[in-house]
Amino acid sequence: xxxxxxxxxxxxxxxxxxxxxxxxxxxxxxxxxxxxxxxxxxxxxxxxxxxxxxxxxxxxxxxxxxxxxxxxxxxxxxxxxxxxxxxxxxxxxxxxxxxxxxxxxxxxxxxxxxxxxxxxxxxxxxxxxxxxxxxxxxxxxxxxxxxxxxxxxxxxxxxxxxxxxxxxxxxxxxxxxxxxxxxxxxxxxxxxxxxxxxxxxxxxxxxxxxxxxxxxxxxxxxxxxxxxxxxxxxxxxxxxxxxxxxxxxxxxxxxxxxxxxxxxxxxxxxxxxxxxxxxxxxxxxxxxxxxxxxxxxx
Amino acid sequence: xxxxxxxxxxxxxxxxxxxxxxxxxxxxxxxxxxxxxxxxxxxxxxxxxxxxxxxxxxxxxxxxxxxxxxxxxxxxxxxxxxxxxxxxxxxxxxxxxxxxxxxxxxxxxxxxxxxxxxxxxxxxxxxxxxxxxxxxxxxxxxxxxxxxxxxxxxxxxxxxxxxxxxxxxxxxxxxxxxxxxxxxxxxxxxxxxxxxxxxxxxxxxxxxxxxxxxxxxxxxxxxxxxxxxxxxxxxxxxxxxxxxxxxxxxxxxxxxxxxxxxxxxxxxxxxxxxxxxxxxxxxxxxxxxxxxxxxxxxxxxxxxxxxxxxxxxxxxxxxxxxxxxxxxxxxxxxxxxxxxxxxxxxxxxxxxxxxxxxxxxxxxxxxxxxxxxxxxxxxxxxxxxxxxxxxxxxxxxxxxxxxxxxxxxxxxxxxxxxxxxxxxxxxxxxxxxxxxxxxxxxxxxxxxxxxxxxxxxxxxxxxxxxxxxxxxxxxxxxxxxxxxxxxxxxxxxxxxxxxxxxxxxxxxxxxxxxxxxxxxxxxxxxxxxxxxxxxxxxxxxxxxxxxxxxxxxxxxxxxxxxxxxxxxxxxxxxxxxxxxxxxxxxxxxxxxxxxxxxxxxxxxxxxxxxxxxxxxxxxxxxxxxxxxxxxxxxxxxxxxxxxxxxxxxxxxxxxxxxxxxxxx
Numbered sequence: 018x019x020x021x022x023x024x025x026x027x028x029x030x031x032x033x034x035x036x037x038x039x040x041x042x043x044x045x046x047x048x049x050x051x052x053x054x055x056x057x058x059x060x061x062x063x064x065x066x067x068x069x070x071x072x073x074x075x076x077x078x079x080x081x082x083x084x085x086x087x088x089x090x091x092x093x094x095x096x097x098x099x100x101x102x103x104x105x106x107x108x109x110x111x112x113x114x115x116x117x118x119x120x121x122x123x124x125x126x127x128x129x130x131x132x133x134x135x136x137x138x139x140x141x142x143x144x145x146x147x148x149x150x151x152x153x154x155x156x157x158x159x160x161x162x163x164x165x166x167x168x169x170x171x172x173x174x175x176x177x178x179x180x181x182x183x184x185x186x187x188x189x190x191x192x193x194x195x196x197x198x199x200x201x202x203x204x205x206x207x208x209x210x211x212x213x214x215x216x217x218x219x220x221x222x223x224x225x226x227x228x229x230x231x232x233x234x235x236x237x238x239x240x241x242x243x244x245x246x247x248x249x250x251x252x253x254x255x256x257x258x259x260x261x262x263x264x265x266x267x268x269x270x271x272x273x274x275x276x277x278x279x280x281x282x283x284x285x286x287x288x289x290x291x292x293x294x295x296x297x298x299x300x301x302x303x304x305x306x307x308x309x310x311x312x313x314x315x
Numbered sequence: 316x317x318x319x320x321x322x323x324x325x326x327x328x329x330x331x332x333x334x335x336x337x338x339x340x341x342x343x344x345x346x347x348x349x350x351x352x353x354x355x356x357x358x359x360x361x362x363x364x365x366x367x368x369x370x371x372x373x374x375x376x377x378x379x380x381x382x383x384x385x386x387x388x389x390x391x392x393x394x395x396x397x398x399x400x401x402x403x404x405x406x407x408x409x410x411x412x413x414x415x416x417x418x419x420x421x422x423x424x425x426x427x428x429x430x431x432x433x434x435x436x437x438x439x440x441x442x443x444x445x446x447x448x449x450x451x452x453x454x455x456x457x458x459x460x461x462x463x464x465x466x467x468x469x470x471x472x473x474x475x476x477x478x479x480x481x482x483x484x485x486x487x488x489x490x491x492x493x494x495x496x497x498x499x500x501x502x503x504x505x506x507x508x509x510x511x512x513x514x515x516x517x518x519x520x521x522x523x524x525x526x527x528x529x530x531x532x533x534x535x536x537x538x539x540x541x542x543x544x545x546x547x548x549x550x551x552x553x554x555x556x557x558x559x560x561x562x563x564x565x566x567x568x569x570x571x572x573x574x575x576x577x578x579x580x581x582x583x584x585x586x587x588x589x590x591x592x593x594x595x596x597x598x599x600x601x602x603x604x605x606x607x608x609x610x611x612x613x614x615x616x617x618x619x620x621x622x623x624x625x626x627x628x629x630x631x632x633x634x635x636x637x638x639x640x641x642x643x644x645x646x647x648x649x650x651x652x653x654x655x656x657x658x659x660x661x662x663x664x665x666x667x668x669x670x671x672x673x674x675x676x677x678x679x680x681x682x683x684x685x686x687x688x689x690x691x692x693x694x695x696x697x698x699x700x701x702x703x704x705x706x707x708x709x710x711x712x713x714x715x716x717x718x719x720x721x722x723x724x725x726x727x728x729x730x731x732x733x734x735x736x737x738x739x740x741x742x743x744x745x746x747x748x749x750x751x752x753x754x755x756x757x758x759x760x761x762x763x764x765x766x767x768x769x770x771x772x773x774x775x776x777x778x779x780x781x782x783x784x785x786x787x788x789x790x791x792x793x794x795x796x797x798x799x800x801x802x803x804x805x806x807x808x809x810x811x812x813x814x815x816x817x818x819x820x821x822x823x824x825x826x827x828x829x830x831x832x833x834x835x836x837x838x839x840x841x842x843x844x845x846x847x848x849x850x851x852x853x854x855x856x857x858x859x860x861x862x863x864x865x866x867x868x869x870x871x872x873x874x875x876x877x878x879x880x881x882x883x884x885x886x887x888x889x890x891x892x893x894x895x896x897x898x899x900x901x902x903x904x905x906x907x908x909x910x911x912x913x914x915x916x917x918x919x920x921x922x923x924x925x926x927x928x929x930x931x932x933x934x935x936x937x938x939x940x941x942x943x944x945x946x947x948x949x950x951x952x953x954x955x956x957x958x959x960x961x962x963x964x965x966x967x968x969x970x971x972x973x974x975x976x977x978x979x
Contacts, residue, residue: 114353122353208354237353247347250355257355258347259362260377272361 027131027170032301036132039304039314040140041105043200043226068096104145104199105137106225108191110232111148111178113251114208118234118296125296126204126232127173132304133202134169136314138162145195146172149187149205152179156194181252184209185216192219201225202313206232207280210253214283221287228313229284231277231293238295240269330394333387338380382969386962393958408464408518409449410494410541411436411471414526414548415478416455416485417857417920421527421928423554423643428928429480432525432548436475439523440468451475454490455483456858482646482901483858484922485529491536491936494522528931528943529924535937547943549930555584557609558647558926562636562919564621564654564852574625576652578617578636582609583927588642592617595635596624621654631655631914633903647926651903651917653852658864660685660843661708666715666730667692668820671811671827675836685840692717711843716810726802726843731774731810738779739797741808745790748773748809752787759796759805759838760785763831770824774808801892805839854919860896861916863906876912878902 028036072081072092085093107130115123130146137144138160146169147157160169184205201220207213207229220227240261248257259265277293284291290311294303308314352358413436419429436451443449443466451462451474462474521542527549561579582588587610593603601624609615625632634652641648662685664672669689676687694700695717703709704723712719713728718735733739748770754760765786775791782797793808811827812820826832855861863873873893874884878900885893898904898918905912920926933942 117353206353208356210354210356234353237357242350245347247349248355248358249349249351251351251353255355256349257358259358265361269357269361272357276357276360 027128027173028135032132033135035301035305036135037139039136041103041133041137041142041200042312042315043103069093070096103137103140103142104197105133105142106191106195106199106201107133107144107146108149108188108201108203109146110150110184110205111176112150112181113178114206115232116251118236120296122206122232122234122296128300129204129230129303130202131170131173132300133314134160135166138165138169143197143199144169147191148176149191150184150209151181151187154179183211183216184213185211185219188216188219192223198224199226200228202228202230204230204232213280217284217287217289221289227289228311229289229291231280231291232296233293234296238273240266330391333391334384337383337387378972379969382965382972386965386969389958389962389965393955393962397954397958399954407444407447408520409439409443409447410520410522411439411449411451411475412487412490412494412522412524412526413451413453413475413478414455414485414524415453415481417482417646417922417925418485418527418529418644418928419548420480420646421549421554421556421643423550423928424548427480428527428548429478433475433478435525435546435548436523437472440471440475443468452490452493453478454485454487455481456486456489457483458490458493460493481857481899482920483899484856484925485526486532486534487524487526487530487934487936488532488534488536491522491534491538494520495536495539495541524934527928528934529927529929530934533935538937543936543941545934545941545943547930547932549928551930554928554930555588555642556644556647556926556928557582557584557588557590557638557642558644559636559638559650559919559921560614560647560923560926561921562650562652562854564634564652574621574654576619576621576634576636578619578650579614580607580609580617580638581614581923581926582611583929584642585611587611590638590640592636592638594619595637596621596632625654633914633917644926644928646901647920649901650854650919650921652854653903653914653917655852655914660710660840662687662711662713662840663709664689664713664715665692665695665717666713667717668715668812668814672713672715675827675833678833680837681840695719711839716813722799722804724802726804728805728807728839730807733776733806734804736779739804739806740777741806742775742790744772744774746772748788748790748793750786750793751789752784754783754785757783757785757796758842759835760794762838763835765831768824768826768829768831770809770826772809772823776806776808778804778806852916854917854921855898856922857899857901857918857920859898860894861898862892863895863915864892874907875915876905876907878904882907
């Protein structure tokens with residue numbers, strides 16, 4: 018049962034006030050389902066002229082361009098740009114590895130998803146927020162309109178992690194369920210043993226406008242461990258004996274930097290907007306600064 | 316670096332077990348606390364470089380493991396007895412015999428031979444093993460134990476550094492006697508003695524003779540378990556020295572004859588030297604000779620008549636002879652001679668029949684050396700006799716057929732009487748008394764021709780312990796001389812003449828008519844001169860004691876000023892004489908009486924052996940030649956004690972690191 022306090026914890030009133038003035042930006046033009054505020058590939062009845070075509074019997078005579086007929090003595094029909102709604106998908110990594118950090122990466126990711134979803138809702142976009150990397154009993158509903166905010170928050174609060182599945186499997190299932198193209202924001206730590214490359218290909222091939230936000234805990238960037246320890250992976254319970262020393266910490270940081278650099282290069286080549294954030298970065302700063310800078314919101 | 320001893324396979328395997336066991340136990344003992352992490356993905360990639368050799372990864376940064384392995388490695392190294400090439404002194408008891416005689420002041424090696432000997436001695440001390448003991452003996456013609464056996468190296472080096480240069484002659488004998496006596500303990504020092512009380516086990520010892528080898532005489536010492544190691548000091552290629560090896564004035568001023576200065580120079584350098592000689596009298600230059608050329612090992616004599624330069628009325632005069640230029644040994648470049656009036660022997664003859672004695676004791680030859688008084692026997696009872704004897708005014712008193720009540724504090728001669736003491740006795744006159752023995756060694760009678768001397772009768776003389784028989788007849792000693800404290804009593808067992816019943820004198824012997832008779836009395840006086848207080852101006856060698864007399868009856872001590880200005884006061888004995896022994900310094904010694912400083916005697920080096928500073932290649936001891944060597948023998952020097960020490964330090968560090976980890 019979602020309470021007001023829980024919801025408030027995901028989105029503070031100050032943040033909601035900040036989000037009111039924002040909208041999601043898509044670098045691509047997609048077909049919507051209903052009329053909305055975004056340009057669509059369809060030709061429709063907006064005020065913006067898109068093209069002309071020959072008149073054929075049965076066309077609505079209201080759209081005949083009488084000026085052209087007067088000059089050319091031929092009938093042309095005016096086609097106008099259609100404005101439809103936008104499909105906005107937010108995929109939140111719900112694997113056990115997201116349960117680390119202070120606050121946890123999972124909480125931070127849901128906060129971010131709620132914020133982006135709220136922006137979509139107030140702009141009448143079709144918002145769908147789904148957990149990934151876990152078995153889900155039923156697909157998340159598509160929400161639309163400001164009034165769906167409480168449903169959105171309730172949905173985020175009510176997620177119960179099921180059995181873990183790989184990122185690749187999870188995204189494959191997602192694209193098979195969701196054929197409508199739109200903006201996809203993937204919020205994950207990308208710490209999948211099988212790698213994220215093969216998983217992201219599913220999104221790329223479906224021509225989504227993809228944003229990848231990697232969330233890491235501070236402890237992952239600057240590990241606070243030392244001595245002879247046994248590392249236990251929380252996802253597969255695999256162990257690893259290490260003797261942590263300053264030298265090894267340096268090596269770890271080098272590996273992390275290499276990992277982030279590779280992700281940046283990989284996503285950049287595929288026109289995927291990628292950036293990394295840590296859980297100690299304020300959400301207001303992230304959305305108002307970084308996401309606006311990267312073009313996800315404006 | 317070498318290793319002792321070489322090991323077999325089994326031993327090597329056994330040595331390999333401890334480090335392997337440490338590594339094994341080290342990893343067995345690690346309990347790693349589990350730490351839950353979001354993903355081991357990055358950790359795996361971090362150490363994947365080392366996955367191919369995961370064992371090596373585990374070895375990294377295991378400081379304790381390294382320290383433990385290092386400690387075991389050091390112990391194994393120590394067990395292998397590593398060593399390096401070093402020098403060994405050979406033995407564990409050492410005697411450092413350091414020559415500080417005059418020749419060791421030579422500067423052919425800088426700063427001097429003695430300093431070089433000290434450096435060598437300190438090097439020897441440094442090479443001593445921890446439990447070795449050593450003693451230090453400095454020697455010239457006398458030897459002094461500077462430090463008895465000790466293992467304290469700093470103490471030994473301090474003692475070595477404190478040894479002072481002396482101007483004395485060099486003689487190894489005394490030092491060797493000391494060294495052998497201290498190393499061959501339990502033996503008597505008298506080689507001829509049959510008594511040999513073994514009080515302790517003799518131990519081997521090595522004596523390092525740090526000297527230039529110029530000894531006045533060859534040591535003849537039974538070395539026993541003492542092994543000699545001669546370390547020659549000096550540079551045989553560069554040394555230079557010309558020395559004054561003799562300096563003497565040859566006459567007495569009373570004769571108003573020539574006063575001859577005799578100087579002998581000798582060149583000990585390996586090349587010809589040109590030298591200048593100067594002679595000063597009381598600080599005034601009176602004569603000089605320039606460019607005296609001396610080939611190597613050549614000597615020359617210089618005789619100068621100093622009579623024109625010396626006013627005999629203003630004696631004493633100090634003659635100083637010096638040579639230039641400077642060479643490696645300076646102490647023999649200067650010598651002194653003293654010209655002072657000589658005290659005559661004061662002799663008293665107490666005789667009822669002085670005719671013969673007065674003739675023989677009033678000759679010009681005798682009067683050169685003696686003042687002789689003649690008195691009747693009744694004079695012995697006079698107050699004058701008592702007072703003058705008490706005032707020590709006589710050197711010798713001759714009692715002819717009489718004797719005093721008490722023996723005086725001077726030498727005595729008794730003719731046909733015996734000293735009033737229990738240990739002297741004389742038999743009745745015995746007839747005949749042919750001479751059957753005459754001492755060939757005692758200076759009183761050694762050169763007397765007694766073959767034509769006849770004695771009708773004589774007494775047999777027996778004296779105290781130490782009495783020497785000079786002339787014997789068939790029944791025993793006719794003339795004997797015996798000691799009495801610092802004096803001597805000469806007892807002659809026959810009269811020269813005696814009163815007959817008719818009141819005339821008759822001769823008992825024909826000796827007064829023979830040439831040997833005045834010779835005997837002349838010997839008597841010269842014997843007094845030589846064995847009495849110093850009456851000669853001859854220089855003495857450094858360190859030799861000299862008997863000095865005071866002219867002041869009331870004085871209780873005699874103060875002598877040494878050449879360096881220091882003063883030594885010595886109590887005067889009953890005889891009015893002292894035996895002065897602090898004659899180490901070269902130069903003029905003076906008697907001090909209040910404000911009067913009167914030259915007393917001079918000490919000159921004047922020794923060909925000391926001036927000859929050529930370093931010897933070997934020394935002869937007890938007819939064995941001991942070659943000099945400059946280096947110690949090469950040996951394997953053990954390093955394992957250092958390794959064990961290092962191991963303890965490593966273990967200490969390991970413990971510190973371990974404690975810090977536990978606290979952290």
